[in-house]
Amino acid sequence: DAGITQSPRHKVTETGTPVTLRCHQTENHRYMYWYRQDPGHGLRLIHYSYGVKDTDKGEVSDGYSVSRSKTEDFLLTLESATSSQTSVYFCAISEPVGDIYEQYFGPGTRLTVT
Amino acid sequence: AQKVTQAQTEISVVEKEDVTLDCVYETRDTTYYLFWYKQPPSGELVFLIRRNSFDEQNEISGRYSWNFQKSTSSFNFTITASQVVDSAVYFCALSEVNSGNTPLVFGKGTRLSVIA
Numbered sequence: 001d002a003g004i005t006q007s008p009r010h011k012v013t014e015t016g017t018p019v020t021l022r023c024h025q026t027e028n029h030r031y032m033y034w035y036r037q038d039p040g041h042g043l044r045l046i047h048y049s050y051g052v053k054d055t056d057k058g059e060v061s062d063g064y065s066v067s068r069s070k071t072e073d074f075l076l077t078l079e080s081a082t083s084s085q086t087s088v089y090f091c092a093i094s095e096p097v098g099d100i101y102e103q104y105f106g107p108g109t110r111l112t113v114t
Numbered sequence: 115a116q117k118v119t120q121a122q123t124e125i126s127v128v129e130k131e132d133v134t135l136d137c138v139y140e141t142r143d144t145t146y147y148l149f150w151y152k153q154p155p156s157g158e159l160v161f162l163i164r165r166n167s168f169d170e171q172n173e174i175s176g177r178y179s180w181n182f183q184k185s186t187s188s189f190n191f192t193i194t195a196s197q198v199v200d201s202a203v204y205f206c207a208l209s210e211v212n213s214g215n216t217p218l219v220f221g222k223g224t225r226l227s228v229i230a
Contacts, residue, residue: 031214042118042205042220043159050215058217090159094216100147100166101214105159 003027004106006091012112019078021109023091031094032074033103034058034066036087043090049074081113116141118208120221127196128229135191135224137206143167148182148189149207149218159205165189166211196228 003026013019023032031050035043035058045058047066055066063085065077078085091106117140127133139148150162163173165182173180177194193200203225207218 031216033217035218035220040222042120042222043207043218044220045217048215048217088157092218094214096214097164100164101216102161102164103149103209103216103218104161105151107158 004091004093006106006109010110013081014114015082016080019081021076021089023074023106025072025093028071029093029095033092034076035090038087083113086113087111116208116219118206118219118221120206120224122224124225126227129198130195132194133196135204137189137221139187139208141208143210145211147209150191151205153203198228198230201226201228
């Protein structure tokens with residue numbers, strides 16, 4: 001268990017409203033990631049963080065911003081939600097296993113934008 | 115650029131049959147990692163295996179086995195004597211080696227249905 005929680009687990013919101021999803025981890029991992037999962041696309045990287053206040057864009061970052069003010073929390077914000085952002089969002093951490101890093105995922109957040 | 119292709123969108127087998135899920139990858143890096151994840155109907159992503167590019171040894175874990183072949187850029191996953199509990203979506207993924215930062219590139223997944 002990598003100690004990753006996500007909140008909320010489910011959310012329905014209207015187009016144009018801001019939405020923030022939270023990822024919380026308890027084991028002081030440096031690297032954290034946000035992915036979205038859509039039918040026919042698998043999972044795609046939105047943003048990632050390599051430390052407090054250190055973030056970078058992934059493949060599908062348009063329309064999303066992130067923040068990491070504490071090691072344990074990585075927030076994903078949709079400034080103005082659109083229907084195309086209806087998806088399941090997964091947070092992940094990168095954990096060392098010996099000299100190799102493996103990635104483990106949170107339980108996911110199902111977001112519906114109406 | 116990195117890419118992972120899982121050409122089989124859906125597979126249906128009868129319980130106790132063997133089934134192989136295909137994964138073909140593209141990367142320019144000489145050092146990389148390959149992964150398989152399982153996503154059961156409950157939705158969570160379960161880590162199954164990680165293989166690095168220097169280790170082409172096949173691996174077996176119970177009814178699961180993995181065949182890594184650099185010559186064909188493939189990392190196939192075989193379930194022997196399938197069971198209903200194996201029904202899930204399976205994802206193959208690839209990452210470069212970059213210290214601890216391992217963002218993954220995923221295939222689109224293969225949905226496996228095992229029928230009793």
